[in-house]
Amino acid sequence: GLHGLLLPLRGQLEGFSTASLGLMGTAWAGGFVTGCFFAPRLVRRAGHVRAFGAFAASGAIIALLTGLIIDEYFWILLRAFTGFTMAGAFMVIESWLNEKATNENRGTVFGLYMMVTYASIMGGQMIVAGGDVKSASLFMITGILFCLSLLPTAVSTQSHPKPLQDVKLDVKGLYANSPVSAVACLLIGIANGAWGTLGAVYGARIGISTAEIALMMSLVVIAGAAMQLPAGRLSDTTDRRFVLAGAAFGAALFAVLVFLVEPRSGVFVILLTAAYGAFAYTLYSIAVAHANDHARAEDFVKVSGGLLLLYGFGTMIGPLLAAALMGWLRPEALFLATALAHLCLAGYTLLRIRARAPVPIENRDAFKTQPADRAVTPEALRLDPRTKVETDG
Template sequence: MRRNLLPVLALLSGTLFLFLGNGLQGLLLPLRGSLEGYSNEALGFLGTSWAAGFVIGCFVAPNVVRRIGHVRAFSGFLGLICLNVLLTGILVDQTAWLTLRAITGFCTAGTSMIIESWLNERATNESRGAIFSFYIAITLFGVVGGQMMVMFADVSAPLLFMLCGILYCVAQLPTTLSKAASPQPLKRVRLDLPSLYSHSPISFIGILLIGIANGAYGTLGAVFGARAGLDQTSIAAMVSITIFAGAIMQFPAGRLSDRMDRRYVLAGLSAAAALAALILLVIQPTNVTAIIILVAIYGAMANALYPIAVAHANDFAAPEDFVKVSGGLLLLFGIGTIIGPTLGGPVMTALGPYALFAVTAGAHILISVYAIIRSRIRAAVPVDERDNYTTAPAGNALLGTPEGLALDPRASTNAEGGSEPTEEQRRATA
């Protein structure tokens, strides 16, 4: 294990600090915005603008990297992210924040794609699984660790904005100072919606709805906590436990989906997520412990849906199409995360903070119903012919990039032009 991970240790350490900054900034802005009296619509648009910038970045960033190279592009993207977070702490204005968040989303897509392409270039067939697992773990722990940092300072003070900038600066060092050879150019991203729908209608519709639900909660969950009267520590615990619960639930849910029709698993998990959301909506508990328990149950179910939907789509696709199908679904998930916060903000304004869970419950009810309908129309793939289930960070309300899919052990080494690294490249990273 150590031999497999040592060549990419610098990249993984930089990734940790990058996602620490992402987690801290992603929670700090809605908390500070709520304190400043920003409307639910404006706070929802913060998530919309970031997700829109991220999706655009997946298409445009590869061209930037081709023009100026991986190291310069990586430094430039991270430099802009650092500049933006510091400006966010200085320019406390919702219009300025929306613009800065869109730029940050764009640059985050670029940095993530560069890191993932570097990791993929250094991975061998023997080490790919270990590197992929560590990468997912680091992204999850980074985001959660960053979120928990809000407990140690007042969100109305500039300290947390400065700390976030420091984290991004540190994230830049391991890759910038590395002597490792640059990887191959980033892959072009293509989104073929008709083909995606023909492969698996339930995965297409389901992942769009999962993106809507996860995007709404991921952006406005902290706003809900603030409007419901929770303090900073409780809000940090609430949003973090959602991610952890989802990460833990992916393993039993995945094993279950390998043994039975995945559509039944999608329907069951979606129904359970909808039930937890409806309990929050109807009862509207004010006790912090009750809220956190219900949100943890919701997060466990909701955040386990994405990788099951991806696995189901690949059950009907050729093995060499894994990156194409999964990459398209990932971008479709990103589109959903643009819609979710845009819808959630006005609903919360009209019906109160707990109405956030009306949006998520509605999305999950639609998934459950449509999954049952599709199970009556199309036969399930036999167990021995199914794609292998693998956990995915996007299931935990995180956006990945199509470049990172090449790291997945299920991806063919020859798909999309991938290849084994040369001996010279391996020595360069030793």
């Protein structure tokens, strides 16, 4: 949260091009997805404690290097390494939690993990709001936080969890299971990747304060989290695809409104973007729930993990598309990029409604909230309460 918000704001002050700022987001997402595939091998070779130490130390070094060397191309390279190290660190943490969770408390552990993750992200954004983006202090604080994350594992006497499982992506199988969900997760990734990377740049270029930018970025996610349960409960009572298309259209509507109105008041911008987030950040959970309606129970982790990776590929595309439009038009063109993705999602979903009958309500899996962010890996899905593990005895 801290480093992810700090870099685009500092890059904006340093005069980095919009294309370079977008590439930073693409590089991070590319590194994160790559890490999901290759980090398990590194963990198996070095062990969980040493691997986590290497990932956290690398994160600290990268954070300090970005504060020492202010260069847009160097930052792009470092963001790719940051994404890789974060994926590895998250996978180690999630495997530890999964090892200790039981079938009885798995839901509680999963919920607490997501609460702590998002609270930490928003806490980091608030640190930026209270700091000086022009100084090196925030880069140093980022490095310190990475180093602090080493302490619990360094002094722990807990046994190592089971080796991480390799991550696999079967795009053909995902599309065959649910075309709507596969396409939706890619498009949602495009929209969320664009916003997550360039939302702060948009705020800086229209002239709102750093504190308002941090609040704006946090409230978008909070609004989406608050709307997940109402939207999910509604999707449990009707064809989920209608809810998915409606929420996508709602996100596109508020995005177009921002693009046309061009608000400059901090309060007005925050309200409009929060309304946008309430629709945009409910989409991923509904798409995953729809896919699980068509999947066998034993394939839940495989399907959900594959959709998360498709989402990750989308987050690689979104920043490039949005950066191109912002450079060609104006800062509000960020929302033009997200609106295009959401309108494509709504249109494709409506077409598929005519092509395939809905799953009967009595045969569906109950809706569960899902993280619509790049801050979790497929390993976290094994913590979901719907995932049952065999226990000894």
